[in-house]
Amino acid sequence: MSINSAVRVLSCLLIGFLLTRPVGKKCLAQEEPGESPDSTQLAFNKKIKEAGSDSIKIMHTCYEFGVQLDENEEYERSIELFQTALRIAKNINDHKEAAKIANYLANQYAIIGNFSASNKAYLTALENAKETEDAGQIAKISMNLATNYNFTGDYDKAIQYGLYALKTKETANNPERICYHYVTLGNIFKETNNINKWEEYVLKAYKMKDVANCASFSDIAKIYNSLGGIAEQRNEFDKALSYYDTLHVLSTEHHFDQGISTALTNSADIYRQLNNIPKALELATEAEKYFGGNPYDEIFNNNFKSGLYQLTGEYSKALKLAEENIRKEEIEYYSTEKLKCLELLYELNVALHRYPEAFAWNDSLRVTENKLRDQEVRKSIEELETKYETEKKEQQIELLTTENELKNQRLRAGIVLLAVLLVVIVMILYILQIRRKQARLAQNDLQQKVLRSQMNPHFIFNVLGSIQNYIMGNDTKKAANYLAQFASLTRSTLEYSASESISLSDEIKMLANYMELEKMRKPGKFNFEIITSEELEADFIRIPPMMIQPFVENAIKHGLKNTEAKGLIQLSFHEKGNTLHIGITDNGVGINKAKELKDDGHRSMAMQIFDERCKLFFKKTKQHITKTITDISEETPEQQGTRIQIIIPVDTKL
Numbered sequence: 001m002s003i004n005s006a007v008r009v010l011s012c013l014l015i016g017f018l019l020t021r022p023v024g025k026k027c028l029a030q031e032e033p034g035e036s037p038d039s040t041q042l043a044f045n046k047k048i049k050e051a052g053s054d055s056i057k058i059m060h061t062c063y064e065f066g067v068q069l070d071e072n073e074e075y076e077r078s079i080e081l082f083q084t085a086l087r088i089a090k091n092i093n094d095h096k097e098a099a100k101i102a103n104y105l106a107n108q109y110a111i112i113g114n115f116s117a118s119n120k121a122y123l124t125a126l127e128n129a130k131e132t133e134d135a136g137q138i139a140k141i142s143m144n145l146a147t148n149y150n151f152t153g154d155y156d157k158a159i160q161y162g163l164y165a166l167k168t169k170e171t172a173n174n175p176e177r178i179c180y181h182y183v184t185l186g187n188i189f190k191e192t193n194n195i196n197k198w199e200e201y202v203l204k205a206y207k208m209k210d211v212a213n214c215a216s217f218s219d220i221a222k223i224y225n226s227l228g229g230i231a232e233q234r235n236e237f238d239k240a241l242s243y244y245d246t247l248h249v250l251s252t253e254h255h256f257d258q259g260i261s262t263a264l265t266n267s268a269d270i271y272r273q274l275n276n277i278p279k280a281l282e283l284a285t286e287a288e289k290y291f292g293g294n295p296y297d298e299i300f301n302n303n304f305k306s307g308l309y310q311l312t313g314e315y316s317k318a319l320k321l322a323e324e325n326i327r328k329e330e331i332e333y334y335s336t337e338k339l340k341c342l343e344l345l346y347e348l349n350v351a352l353h354r355y356p357e358a359f360a361w362n363d364s365l366r367v368t369e370n371k372l373r374d375q376e377v378r379k380s381i382e383e384l385e386t387k388y389e390t391e392k393k394e395q396q397i398e399l400l401t402t403e404n405e406l407k408n409q410r411l412r413a414g415i416v417l418l419a420v421l422l423v424v425i426v427m428i429l430y431i432l433q434i435r436r437k438q439a440r441l442a443q444n445d446l447q448q449k450v451l452r453s454q455m456n457p458h459f460i461f462n463v464l465g466s467i468q469n470y471i472m473g474n475d476t477k478k479a480a481n482y483l484a485q486f487a488s489l490t491r492s493t494l495e496y497s498a499s500e501s502i503s504l505s506d507e508i509k510m511l512a513n514y515m516e517l518e519k520m521r522k523p524g525k526f527n528f529e530i531i532t533s534e535e536l537e538a539d540f541i542r543i544p545p546m547m548i549q550p551f552v553e554n555a556i557k558h559g560l561k562n563t564e565a566k567g568l569i570q571l572s573f574h575e576k577g578n579t580l581h582i583g584i585t586d587n588g589v590g591i592n593k594a595k596e597l598k599d600d601g602h603r604s605m606a607m608q609i610f611d612e613r614c615k616l617f618f619k620k621t622k623q624h625i626t627k628t629i630t631d632i633s634e635e636t637p638e639q640q641g642t643r644i645q646i647i648i649p650v651d652t653k654l
Contacts, residue, residue: 040068059088063101070108073293079108086124095131102128103141106148113295113330115152119145135172139165143184150188151296153335158188179205179215183222190226191336195233202226221247221259228266237270244270261290261297265304272308281308295330296337303340310348319348339368355464466521482520489513496545504573504580505538507548511571514549518556526560526567533574541580543648544613547625551584551644559588559642562597575650584644590631591642623649 044065051057066081082105089098102125109118122145129137146162149155162185169178186201205223208214215223228243244267251259268283284305291297302321309318322344325331331338342365349358467486470479492510496502508530515528532538552569560567565587572583588594614625628645 040065040072055088055092056094059085059092059094059097059101062088063097063104066104070104075108075112079105079112082108089128095128096134099125099129099132099134099137099141101125103137103144106144110148110151111294113333115148115333119148122148135168135174136176139168139172139174139181140177142168143181146188147184150184150191151335152333153191155188155192158191159185162188175208175211176213177216177219179208179219179223182208183219183226186226190229195230198226199230202230217250217254217256218259221251221256221262224250225259225262225266232266232270232273237274241267241270257290257292258294261287264290265297265301269304272304272311277308277311281305284308295328296334299325299328299331299334299337299341303337303344306344306348307340310344310351315348315351318344319352322348335368339365342368482517485513485517489517493546499545501542502545503539504536504541504543507543507545508532508538508571508573510546511548511552515552515556515569522556524566526556526569528569529571531570531572536573536575538573541575541650543580544617544625547610547613547648548582548584548646550607550610551646554594555584555586555588555642558594558597559586559590561588562593563588563640578650580648580650582646582648584646585632585641587639587641590633590640591629592631592633593640594642621649625649 044061047061047065048058051061062081062085066078066085069075069078069081082101086098086101086105089101102121106118106121106125109115109121122141125141126138126145129141142161142165146158146160146165149158149161162181166181166185169175169181182201182205186198186205189197189201202223205215205219206227209220209223224243224247228240228247231237231240231243244263247259248263248267251257251263264283264287268280268287271277271280271283284301287297288301291301302325306318306321306325309315309321322341325337325341326345331341342361345361346358346365349355349361464486467479467482470476470482489510492506492513496506496510512528512530519526519528548571552571555569556567560569568587570583570585572581572585574581589597610627617623617625626647630643630645632639632641632643
């Protein structure tokens with residue numbers, strides 16, 4: 001089928017479809033007596049009929065009415081017309097129109113929160129714009145794509161396309177709306193907490209804002225908003241409020257609702273920091289009048305107001321807003337706001353004593369936080385920005401020396417050799433980076449295993465249950481003491497599990513705390529003793545954290561489990577030369593009997609983790625940690641129990 005034939009078929013189908021296209025809640029094909037059909041719809045149908053089989057006219061008509069529908073905020077209908085126009089532009093290989101239409105289509109997808117489709121449309125627009133070699137269009141589309149990636153937290157791609165857009169503008173010496181590009185790139189650095197780079201690009205925009213064609217009004221509004229944000233970051237609140245007031249006045253004069261809502265919201269945040277919560281709530285509520293259905297504004301404002309209610313102790317109101325936010329599908333596209341929402345959900349559930357929900361939201365928070373705050377992403381952004389500056393300088397040099405380079409064969413050979421060397425160096429660095437990353441993953445995995453082995457759910461909930469019993473028994477003093485001990489143990493476990501080493505005194509304190517909690521759970525079951533030699537300088541000896549606790553737990557859980565006599569656990573610490581000798585002794589049934597009676601695999605898991613950590617210790621220090629486990633009955637038949645001896649090399653470099 002020829003293109004003209006295809007267009008005629010498409011034209012007929014389009015007219016037939018749109019004649020029955022729903023408008024609001026009613027359909028044109030089902031009008032009620034006395035009602036008038038959509039005038040825009042009728043005008044469109046008339047133009048399509050007039051176009052006949054002229055593909056170019058059909059394309060322009062679809063685009064023209066798509067813009068009208070966008071202005072009427074009928075985004076889904078406008079998307080359908082833009083899609084039709086784009087298909088025609090592609091069929092007739094009109095790259096200029098395809099770039100323009102795809103760029104507008106991408107913007108429509110972004111408005112409704114479909115950033116995946118928006119990115120795809122922007123890439124189509126960029127591909128066609130490159131065919132036209134229109135530097136202004138290429139730069140605009142590339143920066144729009146960078147803005148999308150910035151919204152969704154993909155800062156690596158955001159900086160890549162942002163720098164490409166700016167480079168295209170500067171290379172072509174095209175200053176049209178250059179301020180938009182400077183401000184947008186600055187905002188990407190803002191998201192990575194690089195305040196100096198943010199300010200650098202915003203000040204470039206500020207200097208150019210009054211130059212003809214360098215800025216639209218929306219660009220000027222963004223400049224004042226960014227200046228206010230920078231001042232706020234530096235705690236210059238009066239200065240920040242002045243910038244936001246300027247933004248509010250200018251936006252009101254130009255009937256720019258987005259600027260008004262932004263000025264109000266940001267001013268509200270200043271008053272929050274000044275602890276004027278009523279004023280902050282007043283401004284945040286007023287800002288809602290100017291949102292215009294933008295999902296990002298609604299999500300941001302819900303988070304903000306939720307935080308304000310949290311400060312005033314109105315936790316239920318705050319939680320309602322946070323839960324409303326997390327249910328919004330669009331929140332997946334706004335990474336920073338999703339992170340804030342998860343933090344609120346965790347903190348508010350803790351405040352309302354809804355601990356299972358708090359634990360669940362905390363897990364989601366950590367997963368999202370690790371993904372968004374990865375240090376390698378920030379490093380990559382800095383490297384890309386440096387690469388851009390380097391390439392710009394190299395380009396200036398190349399423009400001055402092009403003729404000489406073409407005549408100088410030796411220089412070209414040297415460049416080729418240098419390129420080869422650079423490739424080799426990059427490959428070596430890449431391999432080293434992969435190895436370091438694998439080592440970090442192994443370390444993180446081991447830390448997680450250690451953490452899980454120390455703070456297993458049974459222990460946590462048993463301790464909480466015991467504390468609850470004291471509370472119900474009106475023994476608030478004991479409940480408070482044990483709650484403080486449990487909080488201290490939890491904090492120590494979380495802190496030490498991520499450390500390579502801790503002082504021996506800290507390890508002993510944590511062990512004592514742990515055994516006190518176990519005594520609370522099993523009153524009258526056992527006592528414990530901690531013996532240290534007088535010459536031992538526990539504050540200056542550093543050892544790998546939490547290596548002893550699994551053995552103590554085994555002694556309580558397995559060694560003392562099946563004995564009728566009151567248990568006793570003894571821990572001893574003394575130094576011999578450059579080694580620390582640690583003894584763990586219990587008067588339980590003994591390791592041999594415990595193996596026969598064991599009912600789970602906790603012991604083997606603890607031993608496995610201990611062995612893995614010993615291997616890691618050897619890789620770092622080239623020294624061995626040794627352990628010896630003895631059933632006391634084998635040495636003294638009339639006694640029973642288990643003795644564990646651990647020898648750790650003392651090294652100040654741990």
